[in-house]
Amino acid sequence: MGEFQKLAKLSDLQEGKVFVAETRYHKVGLTKLGNEICAFADLCTHDGEEIAEGDLEGDVIVCPRHSAKFNIRTGKVLCMPAVEDLPVYKTRIVGDDVEVELED
Known part of the structure; x- marks a missing residue:
């Protein structure tokens, strides 16, 4: 199991749009x-x-390069x-923070 890391605020996320968060890895x-909240x-x-x-x-993402x-x-x-x-990845909401379980 990994550790949950804060990657966004709830207000950063919109239905039908992807928000990209970067960590070290x-x-x-x-x-x-x-x-x-879905994280991938x-x-x-x-x-x-x-x-x-x-x-x-909906819940399907289409690769912009080769349409996978x-x-x-x-x-x-x-x-x-x-x-x-x-x-x-598993997600959880803590207050207004969106946390994602990641392994480093």
Whole structure:
């Protein structure tokens, strides 16, 4: 298990938009889906490029380079060319802070 790290404020997150937070070792995409906060690695498992700039269609993010699709709730890859799931992270809200469980 990792440690929870504060990566954003609730006010930073909007439904249907991805907020990117950077830590020393990670770039994490965060978004609101209803009352849920989703956090995922900002990299496409197909080629390692940033994915947060891709289109967000509900709980699916589409890689802007090669159109691989991932479910941001589960990390499951939904179409080629990616074959490996997207890392997703546990989140929690503490006051107005959004914390994400990451391993360094």
